[in-house]
Amino acid sequence: MSEPALDSASNRARIRRVNEAPVRGEGRWVLYWMTSARRLDWNPALQRAVTWARQLGLPLLILEALRVDYRWASDRLHRFCLDGMAEHRDRLEGNRAAYYPYVEPTVGAGKGLLEALASPAAVVVTDEFPSFFLPRMVAAAGRALEVRLEAVDANGLLPLAWPDRDFTTAYSFRRYLQKALPEHLEADPGARPLVGDPLPAFPGLPAEVRRRWPPADDALLKDGGFASLPIDHHVPPVPFKGGRRAARARLERFLEEGICGYAEERNHPDAHRTSGLSPYLHWGHISSREVVEAVLDREGWTPADLGSETHGKRHGWWGLSTDAEAFLDQIVTWREMGYLTAWRKGDHESWETLPEWARATLTRHADDPRPHLYTREEFEEARTHDPLWNAAQRELRRRGVIHNYLRMLWGKKILEWSPHPRDALEIMLELNNRWGVDGRNPNSTSGIFWVLGRYDRGWPERPVFGTVRSMTSASTRRKVRLDEYLERFGD
Numbered sequence: 270m271s272e273p274a275l276d277s278a279s280n281r282a283r284i285r286r287v288n289e290a291p292v293r294g295e296g297r298w299v300l301y302w303m304t305s306a307r308r309l310d311w312n313p314a315l316q317r318a319v320t321w322a323r324q325l326g327l328p329l330l331i332l333e334a335l336r337v338d339y340r341w342a343s344d345r346l347h348r349f350c351l352d353g354m355a356e357h358r359d360r361l362e363g364n365r366a367a368y369y370p371y372v373e374p375t376v377g378a379g380k381g382l383l384e385a386l387a388s389p390a391a392v393v394v395t396d397e398f399p400s401f402f403l404p405r406m407v408a409a410a411g412r413a414l415e416v417r418l419e420a421v422d423a424n425g426l427l428p429l430a431w432p433d434r435d436f437t438t439a440y441s442f443r444r445y446l447q448k449a450l451p452e453h454l455e456a457d458p459g460a461r462p463l464v465g466d467p468l469p470a471f472p473g474l475p476a477e478v479r480r481r482w483p484p485a486d487d488a489l490l491k492d493g494g495f496a497s498l499p500i501d502h503h504v505p506p507v508p509f510k511g512g513r514r515a516a517r518a519r520l521e522r523f524l525e526e527g528i529c530g531y532a533e534e535r536n537h538p539d540a541h542r543t544s545g546l547s548p549y550l551h552w553g554h555i556s557s558r559e560v561v562e563a564v565l566d567r568e569g570w571t572p573a574d575l576g577s578e579t580h581g582k583r584h585g586w587w588g589l590s591t592d593a594e595a596f597l598d599q600i601v602t603w604r605e606m607g608y609l610t611a612w613r614k615g616d617h618e619s620w621e622t623l624p625e626w627a628r629a630t631l632t633r634h635a636d637d638p639r640p641h642l643y644t645r646e647e648f649e650e651a652r653t654h655d656p657l658w659n660a661a662q663r664e665l666r667r668r669g670v671i672h673n674y675l676r677m678l679w680g681k682k683i684l685e686w687s688p689h690p691r692d693a694l695e696i697m698l699e700l701n702n703r704w705g706v707d708g709r710n711p712n713s714t715s716g717i718f719w720v721l722g723r724y725d726r727g728w729p730e731r732p733v734f735g736t737v738r739s740m741t742s743a744s745t746r747r748k749v750r751l752d753e754y755l756e757r758f759g760d
């Protein structure tokens with residue numbers, strides 16, 4: 270069976286064969302198993318599945334499932350994810366591409382569904398995601414399926430498999446990107462995979478499959494009918510919707526109101542200049558390529574604007590306004606460095622992956638007396654002596670995110686007020702991943718490990734921190750505007 274042609278080496282690098290099983294000529298459909306790039310646009314994985322369907326002249330089935338047994342599953346995460354699934358169901362109603370939303374009602378109930386949908390398939394395509402339980406889940410599927418399984422990387426502008434080395438600083442990664450990225454910006458981003466010649470009509474699911482794994486109905490998708498699911502009901506939904514529509518609305522608001530002044534104002538919580546896109550990027554409801562292209566369009570950018578003498582410097586790289594360059598540095602350099610680290614270091618959440626100097630200095634200072642000591646519960650319930658820290662923790666509990674500058678302070682204080690840096694690591698991971706609607710992401714790990722010294726350099730030595738950078742609430746209060754923030758999230 271010949272493979273569909275690809276437009277570029279860049280898009281070839283996004284595709285990984287997970288198993289050695291063949292493409293089956295007698296297959297009845299192509300299955301796209303959507304697991305992290307949970308979107309119908311700007312999605313190279315869906316594009317790949319559609320290309321296979323066209324090449325083989327077969328219908329396309331999209332399976333989007335939500336399990337109940339993953340760590341930190343909660344009302345918060347379910348609601349956000351289901352908002353996206355409800356949109357997909359509505360949008361694909363009557364479409365030739367069939368959509369199968371499945372929400373697991375009890376632990377293990379979904380077992381066997383993937384195999385049941387894959388066994389009549391000619392080929393299965395899924396998403397590549399470098400962290401949380403997803404790499405293990407995809408590897409297990411590769412072993413179980415008797416049909417070819419491909420994982421397609423729709424995570425960022427640079428394919429994860431492209432670089433052949435690690436990057437330990439933003440500077441070195443930026444320098445690499447400045448040379449490598451132009452080629453990838455030319456590759457087809459899969460912006461509208463479902464537009465084009467109609468696919469063959471889907472024949473319908475076997476009755477036995479529908480009976481055993483009933484597709485999610487409106488009660489689950491739209492009406493919040495997850496009270497009986499075995500998930501954490503103490504973490505309530507965030508006060509904003511998930512899904513593409515909400516993501517696009519945020520992006521448009523950011524382009525109109527936020528990006529202007531981003532470089533100067535992004536560190537001030539009261540300025541409301543940041544995009545608020547991290548939850549949507551995490552759940553795959555919007556693609557970073559789409560966001561970057563929207564910024565480039567807004568600035569009337571062409572590849573001829575790219576700077577040629579940038580040598581790893583932030584400014585002058587794209588030839589855009591200072592605000593746009595500052596934003597692209599976050600969503601491209603910092604975001605993709607985190608994804609790449611997760612991809613290249615499977616155990617990127619382990620203490621041992623910290624730079625040697627950071628482990629050594631933190632260990633040397635592990636027995637220093639702490640000015641305050643709190644338990645995980647005290648941190649979680651925002652019961653420290655520090656009103657600013659408590660406000661940041663309350664933002665996390667209520668809104669599922671913390672403003673970036675305060676997220677740094679939040680982590681640094683957990684490091685300072687925990688019995689041992691390894692305890693701090695555990696507490697940060699637990700709180701960030703339980704309450705963060707954007708948690709469990711490669712950037713969760715990036716941020717938390719940055720607190721402990723990753724991607725950073727040594728600073729003057731201090732108690733507890735050693736030569737790892739420290740931060741104080743007093744200087745944060747002096748440096749950034751947060752009166753309104755404290756009013757909103759204060760005691």
Ligand SMILES: Cc1cc2nc3c(=O)[nH]c(=O)nc-3n(C[C@H](O)[C@H](O)[C@H](O)COP(=O)(O)OP(=O)(O)OC[C@H]3O[C@@H](n4cnc5c(N)ncnc54)[C@H](O)[C@@H]3O)c2cc1C
Binds near residue numbers: 544604709
């Ligand atoms: C302790 C700690 C924990 C963190 N946990 C998470 C997390 O769970 N999920 C998460 O997505 N980010 C996390 N971050 C990184 C950063 O704080 C958030 O990405 C950012 O605050 C999201 O807000 P925004 O979308 O408004 O960002 P914007 O300023 O609008 O930036 C746009 C996008 O760029 C990326 N970005 C911005 N800052 C960073 C950064 N420092 N590192 C990597 N990517 C960045 C994000 O994808 C972000 O959505 C953490 C940082 C720290 C210090």
